[in-house]
Amino acid sequence: MLIIPLFFNFGVAVGDVDTSSFVIWSRVDAYGYIIVNYEISEDSLFSKIIKAGEIKTDSSKDWTIKVFIDGLESGKTYYYRFKYKQAYSPIGKVKTLPKxxxxxxxxxxxxxxxxxxxxxxxxxxxxxxxxxxxxxxxxxxxxxxxxxxxxxxxxxxxxxxxxxxxxxxxxxxxxxxxxxxxxxxxxxxxxxxxxxxxxxxxxxxxxxxxxxxxxxxxxxxxxxxxxxxxxxxxxxxxxxxxxxxxxxxxxxxxxxxxxxxxxxxxxxxxxxxxxxxxxxxxxxxxxxxxxxxxxxxxxxxxxxxxxxxxxxxxxxxxxxxxxxxxxxxxxxxxxxxxxxxxxxxxxxxxxxxxxxxxxxxxxxxxxxxxxxxxxxxxxxxxxxxxxxxxxxxxxxxxxxxxxxxxxxxxxxxxxxxxxxxxxxxxxxxxxxxxxxxxxx
Ligand SMILES: [Fe+2]
Structure with a gap:
């Protein structure tokens, strides 16, 4: 798939990872009140999506987006991405902490x-x-x-x-x-x-x-x-x-x-x-x-x-x-x-x-x-x-x-x-x- 990170000029990031959760982040180059989709997958091709949803953002957050994802397996690698209109963000990679x-x-x-x-x-x-x-x-x-x-x-x-x-x-x-x-x-x-x-x-x-x-x-x-x-x-x-x-x-x-x-x-x-x-x-x-x-x-x-x-x-x-x-x-x-x-x-x-x-x-x-x-x-x-x-x-x-x-x-x-x-x-x-x- 062709990925040109239109809207997502600052890439993606993940933080505060523990054994079952993490926080994913990005920012959308848009205006007004918008809805952004996110997906968490077990593979980088996103054929095994285990969580997906939407998040709202606007000027009150400077169009930043942050989602707390929990209920995950420990010591496992996940991939995540955001989507706004028809464009995807770069794909982020994260491994939950092993026990x-x-x-x-x-x-x-x-x-x-x-x-x-x-x-x-x-x-x-x-x-x-x-x-x-x-x-x-x-x-x-x-x-x-x-x-x-x-x-x-x-x-x-x-x-x-x-x-x-x-x-x-x-x-x-x-x-x-x-x-x-x-x-x-x-x-x-x-x-x-x-x-x-x-x-x-x-x-x-x-x-x-x-x-x-x-x-x-x-x-x-x-x-x-x-x-x-x-x-x-x-x-x-x-x-x-x-x-x-x-x-x-x-x-x-x-x-x-x-x-x-x-x-x-x-x-x-x-x-x-x-x-x-x-x-x-x-x-x-x-x-x-x-x-x-x-x-x-x-x-x-x-x-x-x-x-x-x-x-x-x-x-x-x-x-x-x-x-x-x-x-x-x-x-x-x-x-x-x-x-x-x-x-x-x-x-x-x-x-x-x-x-x-x-x-x-x-x-x-x-x-x-x-x-x-x-x-x-x-x-x-x-x-x-x-x-x-x-x-x-x-x-x-x-x-x-x-x-x-x-x-x-x-x-x-x-x-x-x-x-x-x-x-x-x-x-x-x-x-x-x-x-x-x-x-x-
Ligand atoms: Fe300093």
């Missing part, structure tokens, strides 16, 4: 400022046959770059529903991203740039509730995540008994920053940052996270986290109070509860720098933290690398030179970690490999 498995490959991605660079990382995810993408924040940026852009951004600064939507359309127009999301399930959390740089949700809900609402609404329209009334994005997924993934929201419920600017802050900020009672997660989410980790029966526990968890110090002072150091008391409280959990990994974005290090509590390792660089956003920390490594012995590796991604290859006995950089010409380079042995 038992020996190996699972997760890519950590973050920070894809569209005009800062091409999204090379997605090209290699397809070559690596990655099982799932964990996107750890900054799927869009609210601002345009004028520093050293590699490609044009025709949109304007985002601060309302329509301008946020334009940024998502821009991201979804990248051909490598489209092809990857057509073939690989994605699990997304947000960081700050889905709203505005360094915002703290609890405070901002008072002084600019409309902007935050618009930004979250656009995120839910353009990301394949299950809809809910409260914009809750913290959630977990069990990949057999091999790995359980805990995705957290470090923005929506957080208290105002200890001070601004958050980077290299003034001395009197630390007292505030370290004071009791400050929260990044909010009480409900914090309790959910602690209890979920403690109750997990999986070998590996992976926390999908937006900002650096382990300490980052310069001259014995925290370097960045937007990170967990700015909410030190809560971080210590969490660590005190989960300190005996085995095989705990933090996977993090935000800093545009690759890091591998140890999360310490009372000088004992509680977890490893693996931080991915930006897909396209550049780092400004290169000049500080030597100082950081020297003054933070728990940080074992750091690379602020490359953009790229991290591949986590989970086995029952070990986790192989590949730090992949992408070069200016799109080549990929393996910067570093780490192997972590599982404790049983």
């Amino acid at each position: 038992q498995l020996d190996r699972f490959k997760i890519a950590l991605l973050s920070c894809q400022h569209y005009s800062e660079n091409y999204f090379w990382a997605y090209k290699y995810l397809l070559e690596d046959s990655v099982d799932a993408i964990l996107f750890l924040g900054d799927f869009i940026y609210e601002y345009n770059t004028y520093r050293n852009p590699r490609r044009a951004d025709p949109t304007i600064y985002a601060d309302n529903l329509n301008t946020y939507r334009s940024k998502y359309k821009l991201a979804h127009s990248d051909p490598y991203l489209k092809e990857a999301l057509r073939n690989i399930p994605i699990y997304v959390i947000w960081d700050d740039h889905e709203v505005v740089n360094d915002y703290a949700g609890k405070a901002m809900k008072y002084y600019n509730p409309k902007r935050i609402y618009d930004a979250y609404k656009a995120f839910f329209e353009y990301i394949p995540i299950k809809d809910n009334d409260s914009f809750r994005i913290y959630r977990s997924f069990k990949v057999g008994d091999l790995v359980e993934i805990f995705l957290i929201d470090g923005r929506q419920y957080r208290d105002e920053m200890a001070c601004r600017p958050t980077f290299n802050p003034k001395d009197d900020c630390y007292k505030v940052a370290f004071s009791e009672g400050r929260t990044m997660l909010g009480k409900e989410q914090k309790n959910w996270l602690i209890n979920s980790i403690l109750n997990s029966k999986s070998i590996w526990k992976l926390v999908g986290n937006n900002v650096m968890f382990m300490g980052l110090f310069k001259d014995k002072k925290p370097l960045n109070l937007d990170q967990w150091d700015g909410y030190y008391y809560e971080k210590q409280e969490i660590l005190s509860k989960i300190k005996d959990v085995k095989n705990l990994i933090f996977g993090t974005g935000d800093t545009h720098v690759f890091y591998f290090g140890e999360v310490l509590y009372n000088n004992k390792r509680v977890a490893y933290e693996i931080i991915t660089a930006g897909v396209s956003s550049p780092s400004g920390l290169k000049a500080l690398s030597d100082t950081i490594l020297k003054q933070n012995p728990h940080i074992k590796f750091m690379n602020a030179e490359y953009r790229g991604y991290v591949l986590l290859d989970f086995y029952k006995d070990s986790l192989n970690v590949y730090f992949y950089g992408t070069k200016e010409n799109g080549d990929r380079i393996l910067i570093k490999k780490e192997k972590i042995l599982a404790k049983h």
